[in-house]
Amino acid sequence: MKNKTLLSACKWLPLVPALLMLGACSVNPATGKQSFTGLMSPQKEAQVGADEHPKMLEQFGGAYTQDDWQAYVNEVGQKLAALSERPDLTWTFTVVNDTDVNAFALPGGYVYVTRGLLALASDEAELAGVLSHEIGHVTARHTAQRYSATAATNIGIQVLGVLSSVAGVGGIENIAAVGAELALKSYSRDQELESDMLGVRYLTRAGYDPQAMVSFFEKLRAQQRIEGLKAGDANAAEKNNLLATHPRTADRIEQAIKLADKNGIVKGAAAPARRDAARYLAQVDGLVFGQDVDEGVVQGNAFIHPKMRFRFDVPDGFTIKNTPDLVLATDKDGNSIKFAHASAKEVRDTGGMAGYLTKAWSTDVTMGDVHAITVNGMSAESGSARVSTNAGILDVQRILIEQDATRYWRFQFVSKSADTPRLNVPYRLTTYSFRPLSRAEANAVQPKYIRVVEVGKGQTFKDLSASMAVDAYKSEWFEALNGIGPNDPLVAGTRVKVVK
Structure with a gap:
């Protein structure tokens, strides 16, 4: 919703229930714009953050505690936050032990x-660009905007429909028809x-090169392309659709830098702009x-858990995703x-395994042929x-x-009824591939590390890519990381x- 629209809407707030009137529209000090945040106060924001913080740690693998990363990221983040409007x-600032590239x-x-994001960045300015963007979401109070909009939706779409009609803002009822939750789910x-734009502001105030935001998002695009190749969709990183919340990444950052320069919001920047690559690469x-x-590793079609001492294999065509709560493998057909x-x-x-299968586990469906x-x-x-x-008829x-007496594991196999005949044998093979690991097998599973090396005389892109200790897409990974x-x-x- 544009600023002009918000100004018009605020004039008509007396038409809305008292809950929506109290401080609903206010000027944000970071953006200088009117925003609809009245249903979540700054005090409530602090409470929500404190309440949800432990849940975020649990969901994303806990805090990553190796090599002083928490102290390093906190130092960079605090420096940027001190230059913000809040x-x-x-x-x-927390590094979570998650392999995905995320913030x-x-x-x-x-x-x-995430730990995965740290691997992708090549200098401190790229990390600072990510942190400054997230700081911008906080200072602009975007969560408060979404919460207030959601609450207003729940209070009554019809009331807001009247408001939008009077204020000259049509189409809010259509948003509700698409689904208020979907419309408000993402930024x-x-x-x-x-x-x-705010990220550029804080980045340049701290003396970092704002172009680091562009270089990092180009790496992010390269990494997303690898994920697309893994999933069998080479163009996954290039796709966009009507409900996507992010324009194409590099274009979005370039636009922000140009707008920030045009509006003069980078005044006060330290000079010269720096990248601090040497310090970051040492870290x-x-x-x-x-x-x-x-937490277990995926190697090709196999999931191996050296700490719990087991492994199993999934059928060809299935992609494995390891999460804190479960391992999920899916094929292109769902x-x-x-x-x-x-x-x-x-x-x-x-009362035992059969009782657990039919009662504790299968409360949502009646299990037959239990044996x-x-x-x-x-x-x-x-x-x-x-x-x-x-979605149709499914076989479960x-x-x-x-x-052993203390460890039980659950497999759930789901197939579309039309696919069940061809998946019967592959699913059975997955079941019978589950086996304990010997101590030697468990000890053989070792982590991989980012290593910083100097390019030797005469070394080529092909040489360095070939040295990457990754299962596949060696050249793509070398390009994404560097x-x-x-x-x-x-x-x-x-x-x-x-990667070594």
């Missing part, structure tokens, strides 16, 4: 970056651009790359395998069901395996990142 907030913020000054394009050397072996822990206490409390099986010497129970959903098979393409010159003595 230096009074108690800012908290996000909670209201009240809670900012997070809007305007909010993303606003955060980029990133030795960072764990990819999966944390203590068929899926879920693997998760089962509570030994619940198994005992329900005992043996998986590589381990006791197991199997059951199946056919269910009707909005659930298997509970006893690794922002260096196969046709870019490589100067001897230049420091680059590889």
